[in-house]
Amino acid sequence: MDRQEIWRLYQTRLWKVAHLAERFHVSRPTIYDVLKRTRLQEFTPSAITSLTQASWFTSIPSDFPC
Template sequence: MNMCKYIRLTPLDRQELWKLYQTRCWKVPQLAECFRVSRPTICTVLKRARLKELIPRDSTNQRFKRIQYGLKRLAKVEQSSSRNT
């Protein structure tokens, strides 16, 4: 798994967070304080955990991986270079 070096919650942290939230003894502010992240981050993790997505998402933009983007970019570069000559 390719994770960003600035990631705040590892997959194990996310599983632990979900287990603690499921016990109904822990609330979002308490979890945020315990894991040292913001409350919106906790809410996002919980929302994704409900969908069984406990691993961090890949941060690469899918648009840049596609061949269509590369071909369009290449066409723009060729047009700009032909105008300059």
């Protein structure tokens, strides 16, 4: 299962959870779990991954308001 692809398709707002579950051959609760983990940043979508690995990003203070 490609979690990043699920997140990307879901973000287009063209794909419903049921459609994603059918396409990836998993249950709807599994899709909801992937989406929840993405929101909680348990894994990072690829577009953000490069930012978090950038050296300037790590220099932001931990108490910086987001």
